[in-house]
Amino acid sequence: MPLVSLQNVHKIYRIADQEIRALDGVSFELEAGEFAAITGPSGSGKSTLMHLLGCLDTPTTGRIVLDGIDVSQADSDRLSHIRNRKIGFVFQSFNLLPRLNVLQNVELPMIYSGVSARERHQRAAEAVELVGLSDRVQNRPLQLSGGQCQRVAIARALVNHPPILLADEPTGNLDSKTGADILALFHDLNRQGRTIILVTHDAQIAAHARFQIEIHDGRAATRRTPHPVS
Amino acid sequence: MNLLVGLLIGLKEIRAHKFRSFLTMLGVILGVASLLSMFGLTAGMTKGMRDTLKSVGGVEQVRVVQKEVSQDLLPLRDVSPGRTLVDAMAIKKGSVLISHVSPEVNLGGATVSRGAHTARIPVVGATEDFLTVNIHEVAAGRFLSALDGERAQRVAVIGREVVRELWPEDPESNPLGQTVLINGRPFTVVGIFNFYEREADRRRREIARSEGRTPSKSTRDGWGMYRRKNQTVAIPLRTLFVEFKSGVLGPQNEDQGPDHRLTDLVLKVGDTDRFEEALSQVANILNFTHRGIDDFGFDTREDWFDRIESSARAARISGGLIASISLLVGGIGITNIMLASISERVREIGVRRAVGARQRDIFAQILVESTVIGFIGGLLGLAFSVVLLRLLVMISPAENAPFVEPGAVLISFGFAVVVGVVSGIYPAWRASTLDPIQALRYE
Ligand SMILES: Nc1ncnc2c1ncn2[C@@H]1O[C@H](COP(=O)(O)OP(=O)(O)OP(=O)(O)O)[C@@H](O)[C@H]1O
Ligand SMILES: [Mg+2]
Numbered sequence: 001m002p003l004v005s006l007q008n009v010h011k012i013y014r015i016a017d018q019e020i021r022a023l024d025g026v027s028f029e030l031e032a033g034e035f036a037a038i039t040g041p042s043g044s045g046k047s048t049l050m051h052l053l054g055c056l057d058t059p060t061t062g063r064i065v066l067d068g069i070d071v072s073q074a075d076s077d078r079l080s081h082i083r084n085r086k087i088g089f090v091f092q093s094f095n096l097l098p099r100l101n102v103l104q105n106v107e108l109p110m111i112y113s114g115v116s117a118r119e120r121h122q123r124a125a126e127a128v129e130l131v132g133l134s135d136r137v138q139n140r141p142l143q144l145s146g147g148q149c150q151r152v153a154i155a156r157a158l159v160n161h162p163p164i165l166l167a168d169e170p171t172g173n174l175d176s177k178t179g180a181d182i183l184a185l186f187h188d189l190n191r192q193g194r195t196i197i198l199v200t201h202d203a204q205i206a207a208h209a210r211f212q213i214e215i216h217d218g219r220a221a222t223r224r225t226p227h228p229v230s
Numbered sequence: 231m232n233l234l235v236g237l238l239i240g241l242k243e244i245r246a247h248k249f250r251s252f253l254t255m256l257g258v259i260l261g262v263a264s265l266l267s268m269f270g271l272t273a274g275m276t277k278g279m280r281d282t283l284k285s286v287g288g289v290e291q292v293r294v295v296q297k298e299v300s301q302d303l304l305p306l307r308d309v310s311p312g313r314t315l316v317d318a319m320a321i322k323k324g325s326v327l328i329s330h331v332s333p334e335v336n337l338g339g340a341t342v343s344r345g346a347h348t349a350r351i352p353v354v355g356a357t358e359d360f361l362t363v364n365i366h367e368v369a370a371g372r373f374l375s376a377l378d379g380e381r382a383q384r385v386a387v388i389g390r391e392v393v394r395e396l397w398p399e400d401p402e403s404n405p406l407g408q409t410v411l412i413n414g415r416p417f418t419v420v421g422i423f424n425f426y427e428r429e430a431d432r433r434r435r436e437i438a439r440s441e442g443r444t445p446s447k448s449t450r451d452g453w454g455m456y457r458r459k460n461q462t463v464a465i466p467l468r469t470l471f472v473e474f475k476s477g478v479l480g481p482q483n484e485d486q487g488p489d490h491r492l493t494d495l496v497l498k499v500g501d502t503d504r505f506e507e508a509l510s511q512v513a514n515i516l517n518f519t520h521r522g523i524d525d526f527g528f529d530t531r532e533d534w535f536d537r538i539e540s541s542a543r544a545a546r547i548s549g550g551l552i553a554s555i556s557l558l559v560g561g562i563g564i565t566n567i568m569l570a571s572i573s574e575r576v577r578e579i580g581v582r583r584a585v586g587a588r589q590r591d592i593f594a595q596i597l598v599e600s601t602v603i604g605f606i607g608g609l610l611g612l613a614f615s616v617v618l619l620r621l622l623v624m625i626s627p628a629e630n631a632p633f634v635e636p637g638a639v640l641i642s643f644g645f646a647v648v649v650g651v652v653s654g655i656y657p658a659w660r661a662s663t664l665d666p667i668q669a670l671r672y673e
Contacts, residue, residue, distance in 0.1 A: 084586025095581045109585040
């Protein structure tokens with residue numbers, strides 16, 4: 001059974017009389033352990049697709065199954081639960097809480113899964129170590145560089161051990177050197193067995209992915225590269 | 231998310247914005263302080279009035295009064311002898327629930343004189359129980375004894391005000407053994423009553439004395455009750471009958487024989503818990519002595535206390551309403567600031583939602599924050615009211631000094647917490663219904 005499965009997914013926004021088909025019949029399947037890249041021009045629907053995969057929203061029609069759970073019509077609480085357990089989300093703009101330090105930011109998802117304070121500390125410290133920031137646990141996000149911030153965000157996405165890691169243009173706010181480092185981190189994580197789906201503008205980056213999803217006007221074309229450039 | 235985590239987040243938020251949080255709390259602080267002060271003031275006022283009432287006979291005092299006979303018994307009215315010494319004796323013997331019985335006769339418009347000094351002061355014929363029932367105390371000499379009554383002795387116990395009027399040259403002396411004339415008949419002074427005054431006046435007098443000043447004369451005197459009490463002249467009841475009531479002249483100047491009717495019959499109930507029982511017991515006895523004619527009734531202090539209670543309640547409610555409004559305004563302040571702080575934290579809420587916070591987690595977080603503000607504001611309000619009450623104690627008359635009942639503290643503080651909770655509901659609802667995607671994109 002595939003880890004991610006989309007069947008004829010539509011997302012339609014209606015503003016006044018206008019109908020915006022942000023996603024217009026997207027179908028694909030993704031096995032566990034894949035590394036998928038979503039590409040496409042601006043406004044094509046990449047972020048919309050990520051939001052659906054990340055359970056921040058539900059499709060207008062169509063079916064989405066994540067890790068065996070049909071999330072297409074799930075209610076708000078159920079979606080929250082799935083976001084908490086099944087999804088790790090990395091944003092372009094990091095989205096760290098400025099008043100919390102690194103460790104506290106990484107602990108955040110576990111607060112909503114009822115993990116005890118002690119275990120929270122321990123697991124957060126492990127995740128921070130995994131992204132190579134053990135010496136900055138007490139720092140606030142504003143005291144970190146962009147690349148470090150994104151590492152913290154990745155640690156936060158990993159800390160609940162979700163089966164799916166989503167990243168919407170994770171290198172968009174970083175210079176090319178730092179971006180490459182972050183990308184290398186994603187590849188490392190993938191090698192360790194994590195399933196990763198990331199959105200990118202960079203054809204170079206996409207070329208490294210085994211599975212490519214190209215979106216145009218809300219329609220997706222998928223391609224599998226048996227031996228990606230690496 | 232458990233409550234403790236929510237509480238920690240709320241506290242952290244408040245600590246991060248100390249000054250803003252304090253300003254937010256200010257409304258609650260002032261509201262609680264004014265609510266508690268108001269409770270203190272009315273409690274003090276009620277207590278002052280109660281104390282005054284107590285000094286002239288507390289709730290255990292019952293007055294047997296004359297009453298209109300009911301219609302169907304009207305023709306038989308004269309069958310009843312009215313309130314007499316017989317009643318007093320029957321009650322004393324027959325009712326175990328009545329501890330003291332004081333039959334009294336007032337000699338209205340009596341003249342009491344000594345040499346050139348004359349005063350028109352009511353003279354009361356009394357028995358031993360008079361002292362207890364009317365909360366009198368003897369400062370010097372002794373009170374009237376049973377023997378005085380039996381022998382119809384011409385002795386008198388007089389109040390301080392009487393001494394001052396008849397011995398103007400030495401108003402604070404105790405003229406024991408001296409003679410006064412009551413309606414022209416000589417009586418020996420055997421006792422002097424205490425000087426009665428309000429607690430506040432006594433304190434003022436003592437302060438004045440310790441500072442070596444002559445105390446200014448008090449202008450208020452507790453509804454005139456203290457003054458009247460200080461003017462008492464008590465003589466044995468039997469003496470009064472013998473000397474002044476032995477031959478009463480009727481309308482045609484004919485001698486009607488001795489008049490044994492009482493002007494007052496005052497009882498003291500031994501156990502106030504069995505008040506009603508005692509009253510019905512007395513009523514039974516009086517029904518017998520009055521030969522079935524219902525020409526008597528009871529006047530209890532209960533009615534007075536009820537009146538005080540209801541006026542205090544009115545004051546409490548109106549004052550409480552005003553103070554509550556200020557607390558509500560404080561609540562609106564909390565709502566306002568919480569809304570502002572939410573619009574500052576839209577992105578944070580988006581992030582929390584993205585990592586798995588449910589709507590109710592966000593709701594709880596905001597509600598806990600406003601509750602904590604109400605809670606801390608309530609505590610600070612209590613602290614502030616300590617200062618405020620101390621100020622009020624200084625400026626209000628001593629016997630009405632505001633004091634704080636535990637219930638008032640609980641109500642004021644509880645109200646502050648409730649205001650905190652309620653004022654957080656709308657902001658919490660707004661925050662929890664934000665769309666996570668929009669919130670994440672919010673700049
Ligand atoms: N909430 C919304 N309401 C209405 N239209 C929306 C909404 N969100 C997205 N859209 C529209 O859906 C289409 C797809 O938007 P989306 O954000 O998915 O594009 P994208 O591929 O992520 O673009 P970019 O590369 O610039 O980030 C766009 O035309 C956008 O205007
Ligand atoms: Mg986008």
